[in-house]
Amino acid sequence: MIYLDYAATTPMGPEALHVYHEVAGNYYGNANSLHTRGTDAANVLQAALATLGQTIDDASVTITRSGSEANQHVIHRFLSAKHFQGHILTCRTEHPSIRDYLRTLDEQYPKLHVENVPVDERGNIHPIDVETRIKPDTILATFAHVQHEIGTIRDIRAIGTVLARADVPFHSDCVQSYGKIHIPMQDARLSAISTAAHKIHGPKGLGAVFFSTTVEPTHGLPSGTADGPAIAAFAEAADVQMKRRREANTHLRALRAKMAEQLPVEYQVVGESAQEKQSPYILGLCLPEMEGQEAMLACDRQGIAIATGSACRSGDHGPPETLLALGHSFDTARTFVRLSFSHETSFAEIDEAAMQLTNIRSRRTKNA
Incomplete structure (x- = not known):
């Protein structure tokens, strides 16, 4: 076909598959265990997180179970810090994991208001349309870098400049750009971006949030026993993708x-x-x-x-x-x-x- x-x-790339098998076969300990096998597994995980962080301006990395969960993790973190009160900017062309989640939150919390910024016929978001919709209580803006269905690359530098002047945190769904299109994390004043391993020839069931240095880092791994082989394979896939x-x-x-x-x-x-x-x-x-x-x-x-x-x-x-x-x-x-x-x-x-x-x-x- x-x-x-x-x-x-x-599909998983050969390099990621090799790392997966290597780690699964030789570093199978629980990273939470204090014996040597556990310590070895923990070292593999920390090396993988460091490799991932180096791909985006040395950002801090939080592993999630999917790109969709990564998107929702960021939104929940910023909104919960404001007690789900305030104004959010987004647009109708966002991925369903953002669009539908924000609709649910908008209905659930009476003091939360989600506003859609218009897009043009090519899927662009114009900075002036963002700027004119910022309010004193705007607590988050979330716009994808690459639109996931038509592939338009948004000018997130210009959008981020507008948001930074108003001190509005900026999240971008970078699932379709990470490892493919340069992501200007610092120049766009991004607070966080999200991505998924399986979009770049890594394993399924893993996503990641990259937080900028302006955001207090969180624990890098989900609760429970971390999937060391998959996370190491994700890091390898990201490294290979960036190089090519x-x-x-x-x-x-x-x-x-x-x-x-x-x-x-x-x-x-x-x-x-x-x-x-x-x-x-x-x-x-x-x-x-x-x-x-x-x-x-x-x-x-x-x-x-x-x-x-x-x-x-x-x-x-x-x-x-x-x-x-x-x-x-x-x-x-x-x-x-x-x-x-x-x-x-x-x-x-x-x-x-x-x-x-x-x-x-x-x-x-x-x-x-």
Whole structure:
């Protein structure tokens, strides 16, 4: 199968798998135990946390059980410090783990108010729209760095500058940018970012929050017995991903451009046209007169894996809220599909996928 759903998850890389097996076989002690086996396991964990911290401006790292939990961990920490009272800035195009969680909190706490900043038709958030919505009681702003369905790269430096002037903590969901796109933690005045191991060829079941030096660090590990092999594999995957980031981006920009060029002109690319504002890992498309679900199933029958949006929308059969927020009609939003790539994606796979997507359109038009 040609796998073009790397934004949903990635296979573990060989380097991460090697570290996982090495640690599982040789450092299996409980890191909370005081004997030598436990101490050895604890040292492995601390080395892994140090490696992760070095990937983002030497930030302090807190391990979570997923990227979604990482997002919610940050939000809960900042809001609980204010007793769930105050004003929060976000937008409708955030990941469901943020968008739905904030909606729940907004309903649960009467003194909490969540406000959505508008996005333009390409998914950008303009700093002036953030600035004009800051209030004296704004206690948090949370905006993703890379939009998870269409791949638009937000100008978090400019947004962070505006928020810093008002002394508003700034969190960014960096699940789709960590290890792929440079994250300007200090320049953007970010208080915290979140990510997930399985998006960068690490193990599933692990996320992380990186807190800036301006935020008091918390305990780096979840309660209970830490999964040393998985955390060490996460650190290895992050280190490898950072080292190959520049080469991978060059390869992926060429891949994405080739895919877009080979598709029928009727297919609408959703996202940014400027290369510096668009993640090369993601290509969002609207396919005229064909529901995304239909296109996904048709591709699957041809051995190609694509998505209709975020994998975390499981069970939600409506159109992606992202497309509605961008100004698309309900009917157009239902035609959306997402293709996503990695350094493992080849030009031959792109050629085959483009051909099959074109044939799907041709067959449907012929049978209409």
